[in-house]
Amino acid sequence: MAETATSWLPRGAWAGVAEPGAFGATGEAGIVATLHDGFGLATLIAGPGAAPALSRLVEARLGIALPRTPRIVLGRGHDAIWTGPEQWWLRAAARDGLLPLLDELSAHAAVSDQSHARAALRLSGPRVRDLLAKGVMLDLHPAVFAVGDAAATSIAHVGVQLWRLADGPDGPVFEIMVPRSMAGSFWSWLAASAGAFGCIVADAAK
Amino acid sequence: MRITCPHCGARDAQEFSYLGAADLARPDGMAASEAAMVDYVYLRDNPRGRHRELWYHGAGCRAWLVVGRDTFTHAVISVEPAKRHAGGAA
Ligand SMILES: [Zn+2]
Numbered sequence: 001m002a003e004t005a006t007s008w009l010p011r012g013a014w015a016g017v018a019e020p021g022a023f024g025a026t027g028e029a030g031i032v033a034t035l036h037d038g039f040g041l042a043t044l045i046a047g048p049g050a051a052p053a054l055s056r057l058v059e060a061r062l063g064i065a066l067p068r069t070p071r072i073v074l075g076r077g078h079d080a081i082w083t084g085p086e087q088w089w090l091r092a093a094a095r096d097g098l099l100p101l102l103d104e105l106s107a108h109a110a111v112s113d114q115s116h117a118r119a120a121l122r123l124s125g126p127r128v129r130d131l132l133a134k135g136v137m138l139d140l141h142p143a144v145f146a147v148g149d150a151a152a153t154s155i156a157h158v159g160v161q162l163w164r165l166a167d168g169p170d171g172p173v174f175e176i177m178v179p180r181s182m183a184g185s186f187w188s189w190l191a192a193s194a195g196a197f198g199c200i201v202a203d204a205a206k
Numbered sequence: 207m208r209i210t211c212p213h214c215g216a217r218d219a220q221e222f223s224y225l226g227a228a229d230l231a232r233p234d235g236m237a238a239s240e241a242a243m244v245d246y247v248y249l250r251d252n253p254r255g256r257h258r259e260l261w262y263h264g265a266g267c268r269a270w271l272v273v274g275r276d277t278f279t280h281a282v283i284s285v286e287p288a289k290r291h292a293g294g295a296a
Binding site: 070083084085087137138151152153154159 | 213214215217218220221265266267268269287289
């Protein structure tokens with residue numbers, strides 16, 4: 001099929017929503033929000049009785065196990081995130097090579113490429129739990145929500161997936177994904193909630 | 207009110223949608239009387255006390271759950287995946 005000429009340009013999920021910089025209280029920033037883009041993402045929904053076979057295939061191809069509870073399993077280049085019973089997200093650090101992999105996995109699962117459908121960001125900083133407490137109804141205390149724990153919930157009526165990564169120099173680190181079409185609504189919550197702590201917005205690609 | 211989702215853990219009720227009674231048995235539409243179908247489609251008991259009902263965890267794992275609940279105290283007595291019941295999820 002011939003390439004169709006188009007004037008369309010690729011546009012990041014945060015374009016026109018969040019810009020690198022700083023906002024809110026001055027002094028040491030309580031929050032660091034790092035915008036992510038360019039990752040690959042797909043939903044995997046195991047076929048009836050096919051979860052073990054899917055799990056074996058993912059493990060053989062990517063060296064990661066599909067979590068059976070709300071967790072994220074990090075691998076080299078690919079991560080598996082529990083999203084529901086026998087349902088996962090597969091996140092790839094890069095989009096190259098994702099489609100043939102998804103083709104292969106579709107032997108055991110309903111697979112849907114969602115690479116362009118989510119806006120993702122990483123939240124850290126000494127006040128990150130105070131920020132999340134303004135919007136997340138879950139208990140994110142370290143005794144309850146451990147490194148590697150993941151959850152599907154909502155923030156300001158926006159459905160989100162969030163998980164906790166290994167602590168960084170400023171303490172806990174969370175990642176959050178929201179539907180791309182809701183990135184603006186989500187950001188208006190974040191901007192209103194993080195200002196009191198001072199927020200640095202960084203671009204992961206730069 | 208909080209519902210402890212068997213998949214996600216304890217969550218606020220606003221993460222869920224309520225459907226209604228969990229144990230309705232659909233009559234055979236070809237054989238049942240009109241009155242039996244009206245009863246099945248429209249008429250519901252309104253018990254004071256224990257009730258088994260279907261809830262959908264739409265803001266979480268998107269699973270249908272069968273919740274045993276006391277309609278007088280709002281105490282949640284039991285929660286299990288609807289999938290476990292014959293006929294699968296609603
Ligand atoms: Zn759930």
